[in-house]
Amino acid sequence: MILKIAGSILILFAGGMMGIKSGLNLKRRLWELKRLERIVIMLKGEIKYNNSTLPEALLHVGNKTVYPFDEMLVRAGEQLNEYEGRPFYEQWTEVVESYRDEFVLTKEQFEHLKGMGESLGYLDMEMQMNSLELSHIQIKNYISGMEGTMANNIKLYNCLGIMGGILVVLIIV
Amino acid sequence: MKNENDLIRLFSINIRNRLKMLRLDIDRLQEIRMRINGPMILKYAGREYIVEENGGIGQVSQRPYIVVQNEMRETMEYISNYSLYAFEDEIRQGFITVQGGHRVGISGKVVVEDGHIKTIKYISSINIRISHEVKGCATKVLNSIYNANSIYHTLIISPPGCGKTTLLRDLVRQLSNGTQKRRGLTVGVVDERSEIASCYMGIPQNDVGVRTDVLDCCPKDKGMMMLIRSMAPEVIAIDEIGGMEEINSIKYAINCGCRMIATVHGSSLEDVNRRYGVNSLIRDEIFERCIILDKIRGVGNVTAIYDMSGKEVIRL
Numbered sequence: 290m291i292l293k294i295a296g297s298i299l300i301l302f303a304g305g306m307m308g309i310k311s312g313l314n315l316k317r318r319l320w321e322l323k324r325l326e327r328i329v330i331m332l333k334g335e336i337k338y339n340n341s342t343l344p345e346a347l348l349h350v351g352n353k354t355v356y357p358f359d360e361m362l363v364r365a366g367e368q369l370n371e372y373e374g375r376p377f378y379e380q381w382t383e384v385v386e387s388y389r390d391e392f393v394l395t396k397e398q399f400e401h402l403k404g405m406g407e408s409l410g411y412l413d414m415e416m417q418m419n420s421l422e423l424s425h426i427q428i429k430n431y432i433s434g435m436e437g438t439m440a441n442n443i444k445l446y447n448c449l450g451i452m453g454g455i456l457v458v459l460i461i462v
Numbered sequence: 463m464k465n466e467n468d469l470i471r472l473f474s475i476n477i478r479n480r481l482k483m484l485r486l487d488i489d490r491l492q493e494i495r496m497r498i499n500g501p502m503i504l505k506y507a508g509r510e511y512i513v514e515e516n517g518g519i520g521q522v523s524q525r526p527y528i529v530v531q532n533e534m535r536e537t538m539e540y541i542s543n544y545s546l547y548a549f550e551d552e553i554r555q556g557f558i559t560v561q562g563g564h565r566v567g568i569s570g571k572v573v574v575e576d577g578h579i580k581t582i583k584y585i586s587s588i589n590i591r592i593s594h595e596v597k598g599c600a601t602k603v604l605n606s607i608y609n610a611n612s613i614y615h616t617l618i619i620s621p622p623g624c625g626k627t628t629l630l631r632d633l634v635r636q637l638s639n640g641t642q643k644r645r646g647l648t649v650g651v652v653d654e655r656s657e658i659a660s661c662y663m664g665i666p667q668n669d670v671g672v673r674t675d676v677l678d679c680c681p682k683d684k685g686m687m688m689l690i691r692s693m694a695p696e697v698i699a700i701d702e703i704g705g706m707e708e709i710n711s712i713k714y715a716i717n718c719g720c721r722m723i724a725t726v727h728g729s730s731l732e733d734v735n736r737r738y739g740v741n742s743l744i745r746d747e748i749f750e751r752c753i754i755l756d757k758i759r760g761v762g763n764v765t766a767i768y769d770m771s772g773k774e775v776i777r778l
Binding site for chain 1: 471472474478539540542544545546547548550581663
């Protein structure tokens with residue numbers, strides 16, 4: 290009996306923790322999106338006002354931001370400076386993909402991050418600005434979408450975690 | 463010596479491999495020309511060679527290596543470091559300066575908007591002129607431009623490809639470092655095309671001396687004003703003067719007490735004297751020394767040095 294009670298408590302605890310973890314992931318995702326928004330703004334500044342090339346811009350912005358963005362941007366910039374002989378988009382995608390596990394962005398948001406490399410470096414300054422502006426708008430949409438529902442979602446995840454735990458306890462015990 | 467890899471990595475992978483196979487001595491390489499659907503031509507040690515399909519080179523080739531459109535596109539991507547947008551102003555002038563100071567001339571379809579060149583698209587041929595740093599090449603003219611306390615205002619006259627930028631760069635280096643008998647002078651360089659100091663991210667890649675300040679990619683006329691106001695140079699060095707604004711700025715800089723070294727395209731003093739604008743500098747005896755270069759006895763051959771009255775100071 291004691292074992293059953295101990296097991297139930299552990300299951301309830303684990304369920305609760307899962308709920309809290311999911312809530313924290315939401316907060317983390319919002320933080321990542323806000324950080325990404327700042328990165329896009331900084332890239333715009335680097336390209337428009339400093340007239341930096343893409344590797345320069347990535348290195349400069351990378352040195353001004355935090356993990357995992359800093360490491361990812363610096364690595365992309367350094368790799369481009371190696372002139373490996375591959376298109377920008379291919380190299381950007383490869384570097385971003387290697388940091389997949391460091392982000393809690395949704396699949397769609399992560400695909401957007403990868404897709405940012407698609408039009409960078411192509412055509413003129415106006416094109417770079419338009420492309421970054423488009424990314425900026427999309428990220429803003431992600432952020433506003435999350436901010437509107439985050440508080441409720443966190444509560445929901447917490448409840449679901451505990452409820453899930455109770456359900457498992459009821460089924461097993 | 464320039465880094466060979468810095469140059470070779472500017473090309474598409476196929477071309478890179480061929481150039482690596484050639485094991486060229488970059489110090490003797492002067493030009494690489496590429497044209498879509500045409501052969502790749504190198505100017506090496508004063509002679510032209512065609513790159514062959516099998517990786518060799520020859521002055522006449524039965525099977526030349528033909529450059530295709532994709533290779534040109536890829537090469538332009540590397541030349542611009544994946545960022546053609548960052549070179550819009552330079553492309554409008556028809557060239558890009560890359561790391562190492564090499565100048566890439568471009569031709570293709572010119573897009574004109576409101577009477578102004580907007581860009582060049584469908585780039586069909588490029589000409590990479592290899593920048594060379596020849597330390598000591600100015601030693602033979604150095605004493606001729608020194609006066610009691612400083613230097614004479616000096617104009618270097620030469621046709622294209624005769625080494626006037628190389629001579630100017632070494633003059634800057636030697637004046638800036640000074641010699642055992644002469645103190646070093648503070649030199650300001652307005653390097654509009656990044657050919658003198660070859661700055662990369664603001665840092666000179668060429669040795670331009672310990673007392674040299676460089677304004678990289680800055681229009682010459684504005685750069686001279688900026689240097690005078692901010693860096694108080696004793697000597698200002700500029701390459702390839704021509705426009706009226708530049709000429710007015712030279713006069714202003716000289717009035718401010720700066721000594722001036724400049725280069726100009728031309729084959730002789732008479733040739734420059736016929737050119738509107740620049741001739742006023744000669745007529746008004748602004749320059750006190752004129753160094754004439756040609757390449758009859760090799761690039762950078764100094765034929766004569768004249769004083770302000772057109773009298774030959776030295777014939778070499």
